[in-house]
Amino acid sequence: MTSSNKQTDLIEKLESLLGEQGLVTGAENLQYYANDVYRSGGQPLAVAKPISTEQVQDAVRLCADAGVAMVPRGGGASYTDGYLYPDGGHVLFDLGALDDIRIDAANLLVTVGAGASWAKLKEALDAQKLRTPFWGPFSGLAATVGGSMSQNTVSHGSAAHGVSAHSALSMDVVLANGELISTSAAGSTRNYGPDLTGLFTGDCGAFGLKTAITLPLIRTLDHCEPLSFAFDDFSSYHAAVRIAQAERLDDSHFGLDLALSQGQIGRQEGFAARLKIAAEVMRKAPRKLQGLAQLMRMAVAGEDPMRSGAYMCHFIVEGFDPADAAAKARRLRHLLAGVGREIANSIPTFVRAMPFAPLTNILGPGGERWVPVHGILNHDTVVAFNTAFHALVKDQQSEMDRLGVWLGTMFSPAGSAGFLYEIALYWPDHRSDYHRQTLGEEHLATIPDFLENAEAREYANELKEAIIALFQNFGAAHFQIGRAYPYLTRLDPRALSLVRSVKQELDPKGLMNPGALGL
Incomplete structure (x- = not known):
């Protein structure tokens, strides 16, 4: 069977499994999914929208049999190519329908479908005066619990309780062959033996598709x-x-x-x-x-x-x-x-x-395109990095001014030890399908638009890469690694071998979000 015939056969099988409403096809419909906040990637073959863990498993088995890459997408607010597969022709998994929330107040636990937004989780827990320790990023109207566990993130609760990964107790994960595993032998702790839950935090979906996450609960303070x-x-x-x-x-x-x-x-x-x-x-x-x-x-x-x-x-x-x-x-x-x-x-x-x-900040205050770049620094390197960063900006300022590129910085704790230094880059450029569909014409009518600006876009990307290299010079770590930040090169040889072995064990055909984490 030719590659084209295999793809047609896969689409037919997925539609039979998921129904017409559960599968997005057609170039015009798929163009939106070929973009993240920052840029465009390869167009998916289809977008699968399963409504149960069992449907996720069955859809994964169909893709695996066809040898087609599978890429997870959470709330869509990624800007590190996390769900952009450059080659295209993949099946994008949108797990937004997996949004059940099961509150176990007696045991102070909540199990959340991977597709639930942090805002939905907060609303459900507010009714019982409960919360999770980390309770979401600023983008929590769209950002999903599963996406945050895959990418790692900070914001609400991070000063006292650390990053998103620190609040995960266990996860249900569908592997590349369709098998379902639970990462903890006991739902109330992730430390019953080796920490398997930690293996799937920050993996960008390279090890499997998360379908449910169990988190601890604490009382809210009014x-x-x-x-x-x-x-x-x-x-x-x-x-x-x-x-x-x-x-x-x-x-x-x-x-x-x-x-x-x-x-x-x-x-x-x-x-x-x-x-x-x-x-x-x-x-x-x-x-x-x-x-x-x-x-x-x-x-x-x-x-x-x-x-x-x-x-x-x-x-x-x-x-x-x-x-x-x-x-x-x-x-x-x-x-x-x-x-x-x-x-x-x-x-x-x-x-x-x-x-x-609201996600209005995915464009700049004057309608500019936007991408953040960040690093988590040790405290003894923070001031030196800031000095080096401003020296880089000073060296680039004339070109930035010529092209209308500007930047700002924000900062956040990553627990008690890490200092998150985030740089927001802005440049004048035309909006993508992602911006138009996410923000809507009514909002976009209130801010300026720009013509296509390939020169400014390329320069902004070069500046972004230079900033990432500078972070690396200071030993920074990164969240939301996706395909944007180096990871494997930071590992010592034994750790690198272990990570590659885990990927080989869980995804021997290399079909689960290929290229994420550099794998």
């Missing part, structure tokens, strides 16, 4: 003290963050430079956004007078907190009661008093009220 500080230089900012990470007083914190504070964050400060934030602040305030007082502080602050320093850091401190939250906030103020200066806390209040923002 009382919150948002705090913001400004710093005139990066070394002071980093010193403050290091102090905060060692103390673990806050549940979450994040930092922004002046460019991002006034750009991406500032863009959220329109009148409609303010009304929505105000409603959320009042709804979530344990005491309505406390909520009203917070709104008054935000109104007085206006936009000044976004222009208060070269760097700003925003903390969300939670407590069992108002006194507990206030005591932690008082301790944090004391520790940071000689390093930065406290400013109005409207930005962390915004994030507390609306933790999962």
Whole structure:
């Protein structure tokens, strides 16, 4: 049978298994799936949308028999070629229908379908005053639990509880031959013997398709003290963050430079956004007078907190009661008093009220294309990296100005030890099908559009690669490795051999997201 005939036969079998609604075909329909936030890749042969773990297994077996590559796609907000297969002709697995949430409050466990968004999980758990330790990235309206476990991510809960992988207890994974495995012998712990769950965190789907994840539960804390500080230089900012990470007083914190504070964050400060934030602040305030007082502080602050320093850091401190939250906030103020200066806390209040923002930030504040580049650094290398990075930017500034390329930086904890340094690159360029379908014409009509700009796009990519190389010079690690960041070259020979052996054991034909992790 020819390759074309095999593909036709596979599509017919998949349609028979999944039904017309469960399989996307046709070049026009598939073009959207050939793009991520950053760029385009090879077009899939089809997109499979199974509605059960059993359908996932059966679809995987069909693809394996046909020798067709299988690539998982979560919420779609990847920008590291995580689900872009350059060769095309693959079957893309969209597991969004696997979104069941089973709460076991007695045992403080929740089992979540891989396709459930973090926003859906939070809504289900809020009703029982429960949460997971890590409870999602800022993109949690779209980002799925399975995607975050495959890619690793930070944000809500990371200061106190680490990254997404740290909150996983066990996973159900469909392997490349269609077999289903569970990674833990006991659902309440991932440490019953060797940590098999850890093997599948951050694998970018190269080892299998996750269908369900079990996470621990903790009680939510209703009382919150948002705090913001400004710093005139990066070394002071980093010193403050290091102090905060060692103390673990806050549940979450994040930092922004002046460019991002006034750009991406500032863009959220329109009148409609303010009304929505105000409603959320009042709804979530344990005491309505406390909520009203917070709104008054935000109104007085206006936009000044976004222009208060070269760097700003925003903390969300939670407590069992108002006194507990206030005591932690008082301790944090004391520790940071000689390093930065406290400013109005409207930005962390915004994030507390609306933790999962719409995906409007996948384009720049002026409609520019956008891609972030990040590294997780040891604290003793952070300031030196920042100096080297700004030297790189200074060397490139004239070309950046000529092509309309600009950047900003943001920062986040990765547990108590890691410092995540993220650089957002922007350049003028035409939107892709991904941007048009994700954001919709109504929103896009409110921001500028650009003509195709191949020169600026290529330069932005070259700058991105130069930044990645600089991160590597400082020994940085990376989340969301996909096909964008080096991984195998960082392993010692024995570790490399082990990783390749695992891939060979789980996926001997090399059909599961080929090229991810460099495999």
